[in-house]
Amino acid sequence: MRPVTYARASSVPDAIRLAETTSGARYLGGGTNLVDLMRETVEQPEALVDVTALSTDIEATRGGGLVIGAAAKNTALAGNRTVRERYPVLARAVLAGGSAQIRNMATVGGNILQRTRCTYFYDDAARCNKRVPGAGCDAIDGFNRMHAILGGSSACVATHPSDMCVALVALDAIVHTDGPAGSRSMPLADLHRLPGKRPDIETELTPSELITAVELPPLPFAARSTYRKVRDRASYAFALVSVAAALDVTDGTVRDVRLALGGVAPKPWRAWKAEEALRGQPATGASFDAAAGAELADAAGLRDNGFKIELARRTITAVLAGLAGEQA
Amino acid sequence: MEIIINGRTVEFSADPRTSLLDLLRDHLGLPGTKKGCNQGACGACTVLADGERINACLALAVQYQGYAITTVEGLGREDGLHPLQRAFIEHDGFQCGYCTPGQLCSAVAMAGEVARGLPSFVTEDLSADAMPLDHDELRERMSGNLCRCGAYNGIADAIVATFGNDVA
Numbered sequence: 001m002r003p004v005t006y007a008r009a010s011s012v013p014d015a016i017r018l019a020e021t022t023s024g025a026r027y028l029g030g031g032t033n034l035v036d037l038m039r040e041t042v043e044q045p046e047a048l049v050d051v052t053a054l055s056t057d058i059e060a061t062r063g064g065g066l067v068i069g070a071a072a073k074n075t076a077l078a079g080n081r082t083v084r085e086r087y088p089v090l091a092r093a094v095l096a097g098g099s100a101q102i103r104n105m106a107t108v109g110g111n112i113l114q115r116t117r118c119t120y121f122y123d124d125a126a127r128c129n130k131r132v133p134g135a136g137c138d139a140i141d142g143f144n145r146m147h148a149i150l151g152g153s154s155a156c157v158a159t160h161p162s163d164m165c166v167a168l169v170a171l172d173a174i175v176h177t178d179g180p181a182g183s184r185s186m187p188l189a190d191l192h193r194l195p196g197k198r199p200d201i202e203t204e205l206t207p208s209e210l211i212t213a214v215e216l217p218p219l220p221f222a223a224r225s226t227y228r229k230v231r232d233r234a235s236y237a238f239a240l241v242s243v244a245a246a247l248d249v250t251d252g253t254v255r256d257v258r259l260a261l262g263g264v265a266p267k268p269w270r271a272w273k274a275e276e277a278l279r280g281q282p283a284t285g286a287s288f289d290a291a292a293g294a295e296l297a298d299a300a301g302l303r304d305n306g307f308k309i310e311l312a313r314r315t316i317t318a319v320l321a322g323l324a325g326e327q328a
Numbered sequence: 329m330e331i332i333i334n335g336r337t338v339e340f341s342a343d344p345r346t347s348l349l350d351l352l353r354d355h356l357g358l359p360g361t362k363k364g365c366n367q368g369a370c371g372a373c374t375v376l377a378d379g380e381r382i383n384a385c386l387a388l389a390v391q392y393q394g395y396a397i398t399t400v401e402g403l404g405r406e407d408g409l410h411p412l413q414r415a416f417i418e419h420d421g422f423q424c425g426y427c428t429p430g431q432l433c434s435a436v437a438m439a440g441e442v443a444r445g446l447p448s449f450v451t452e453d454l455s456a457d458a459m460p461l462d463h464d465e466l467r468e469r470m471s472g473n474l475c476r477c478g479a480y481n482g483i484a485d486a487i488v489a490t491f492g493n494d495v496a
Contacts, residue, residue, distance in 0.1 A: 006344035006390050032386045036367050038345065048344060050391060079446045083452040095449040099385045099472020100438065101374055224443075235471035251407065 008050040012212055014327045016053050019208040020180050022047040027210060029071065029110030032102050034105060037115065040122055055213065055313075058083070064218035067176075070211045071111030074098070074164065077108060088215060089225035089244050093167035093328070100238050108210040112165055112175070113203065115132050116158035116266075118147070126244055129155045130199040134162060145304035146238065149312070150296075151265040157200030159263055160192060161238050164171055166262035167227055169217050169270045170244040179209030188214070191265035199266070221248035221256060222327060228319045229262070229310060239263030241312045247323040250281040257320075264299075264312055271295045274316065283324040285317060292316035329395045333358065334402030342389050349373045349384035353401060358431050360400040364474075371473035374430035375399050381437035383472075392447045400429035403436065412436060412461070413484035423477035431483055439491040461492060 005022065009015030024251030028034055037043035055069030058080050066082060070169040077083060078094040098106060120126040120138045129138035139147055139157055147157040159261035165188065173188040191203050205211075225246030231237040242262035248255045257278050259271040281287040292313040299309045331338055333356060333395055343349055349366075352358045352375070364372030366385045373384040376398040404410035412432055415421065422428045442465070445457050450468045459465060475483060 001343075004344050006388075028388075029393070030382070030386075031388055031391065032368060035347070035386050035388060039366070048388075051392065075446065084447065088454050091447065091454050092449065095447065095451075099368075099371065099383075100441065100448075101371060101381050101434065101470060101472045102368060102386075104377075105382050105386065235468050305492045 001226060001298075002044070002046065004045065004049045006050065007047070010053060012054060012210065013048055015054065015210055016208055018036070018047075018049045019210070022049070023210070024174075025049050027051050027109075029095065029107035030073070030096060030104045030105035031110075031158075032098070033110065033114040037122075041124060041266065045301040047084060050175065051109070051210065052164070061215070061218075064220075066216040068108055068214045068216070070107060070213055072108045074103035074106045074108065074111060075095060075100070075315060077164075078103065080299050087219075087225065089170060089217075089227050089246060090164070090167040093163040093227040093229075093242075093244055095165035096227060096242070108164070108214055112211060112214070114166075115202070117161045118158035119143070121158060130158060130195075130202075133198065133200045138303065143304060144302040146240070146263075147224075148266055148300055149264050149299040149301055149308045150269055151194045151267065151299055153195045153197065153199070155197055156195035156266065158195070158199070158266060160265065162268060163229060163262055164172060165192075165229070165240065165268035166242055166260045166288075167244040168214060168216075170223060170246065170258040170260035171219060171266040172258070174215040174217070175211055176213040176215060177205065177209050178212050181206065181209075183212075185215075188268070189234050189270050194268050200228060207262060210215050215252070219246065219258070221257070224248075224323060226319060226323060228315060230315055241308055241315050243312075243319045243321045244317050245323060247283075247320060249324055251319075252283055254278045254281050254283050254287065259295075259296075261312060262318075263300040263306055271316070273297075278320075285321055288317045288324075289313070291320075329474060330355075331389070331394070332396040334398060335396075340389070344390050345361040345362055346389050347385055348375070348384055348387040348392055348397070352384060352397075353383040357391045358399055358401055359451065361431055362426055364426065364430075369474070370427070370430075370433060372427050374434040376437055377422070378436065379440065381434050398433070400432055401473065402427065403432055412437070412490045415490045416483070419485040419489060421479055421486040422482070422484040422493075423473075423479050427473060427475045431470075431473050431475070434470060435483075435487045438469045438487075442491075461488065 026045035056072040179202040246258040261269040274291040277291040277294040362372040364370035
């Protein structure tokens with residue numbers, strides 16, 4: 001067995017220095033995904049840089065938003081009073097993911113960077129372009145009930161498994177990073193890449209670049225927001241389809257909306273087309289259905305997952321109708 | 329490296345890849361914590377780290393230096409069972425017993441989470457300070473612990489009998 005070293009970073013610069021100066025280094029958060037992937041030999045780091053000692057703070061910003069330290073545990077995020085009251089969609093999405101044990105371990109940064117649960121990605125006897133670039137994909141013509149209906153390519157149809165990210169992307173979350181080239185920020189919507197021909201490259205992060213925090217801009221109408229997850233059992237299962245939504249209705253008209261989908265795409269899927277179709281429309285079931293249809297016009301089913309298109313349409317419509325009803 | 333197991337400080341050295349579960353079972357002679365799926369899906373390996381429930385199979389031991397770990401061996405003794413252990417016997421909360429150490433540790437921490445007002449996915453009002461440990465809440469909060477014998481009704485009864493009054 002190849003040796004693996006372990007070091008606990010005491011600060012962001014320390015973490016970056018450790019990662020930069022150690023070959024084959026990987027940042028380690030709670031370990032709930034990376035430890036499993038190492039055991040399955042999908043991930044074979046030579047060095048682990050533990051970043052769980054970095055910021056766990058969840059703090060209000062002067063402008064009325066919120067900054068969440070990347071090492072904050074999922075449980076702390078879901079339990080945070082401000083998150084529960086101002087961004088309930090986020091609290092509920094976090095609580096929809098994993099089990100209580102997993103949420104106690106998993107960090108916010110790790111949740112964002114967790115990898116797909118596509119069974120072919122995990123199975124080293126299967127072909128997978130994400131695991132071995134150019135090897136081919138056994139999912140596209142295989143058992144693909146869990147796979148993508150939006151954003152996939154002929155190289156990869158794996159889905160991003162996070163619930164938390166679906167809420168974050170709906171809330172216009174900004175990801176703060178630091179790395180050898182300095183610090184920068186980008187919308188979470190731009191962090192994950194679609195697979196195209198290179199499904200092994202999953203994000204825009206450069207080598208040794210570290211997520212340090214996630215920022216939520218103020219969004220007053222997010223106080224009325226929710227997350228619905230459709231899955232094969234009532235709890236502790238990955239999403240077939242999930243919907244994060246916040247809706248602002250005034251005098252029966254949709255003034256503004258945020259909508260994102262999980263379980264259907266290689267990245268947390270912001271439903272820009274549906275949002276565009278809804279703004280200014282009457283807050284009725286017909287409008288919600290038309291908006292869902294606009295988002296799903298490009299959706300394509302594989303052998304086993306065609307049902308997700310209709311399931312996504314119905315779930316979007318039901319979630320928006322529920323939020324509109326709350327404000328009636 | 330040092331770790332506190334059931335109140336006792338233990339020195340250990342292990343490959344960084346060694347899980348907390350393997351450290352407990354194979355290095356420290358504490359086989360009460362069980363290895364079920366070894367991938368975070370079944371909860372049989374649940375232990376408490378500074379009072380919070382975690383899956384020991386996904387926890388690297390090196391990351392828990394300095395933590396106080398409680399396993400089922402630290403929850404009660406043969407001559408002094410934890411009230412929840414007595415309730416599991418009383419309410420037939422197990423058959424084969426393999427998931428039981430994880431169920432016990434998980435439920436003890438779960439009661440603490442409810443007592444401090446941590447919501448769950450099925451909590452209707454996320455702004456509430458307190459929530460009842462009703463039928464749906466209990467099952468959602470314990471969903472990270474599987475029982476292949478299907479002793480769920482007994483497990484739920486034992487948990488309600490032990491913690492119901494404190495957390496309702």
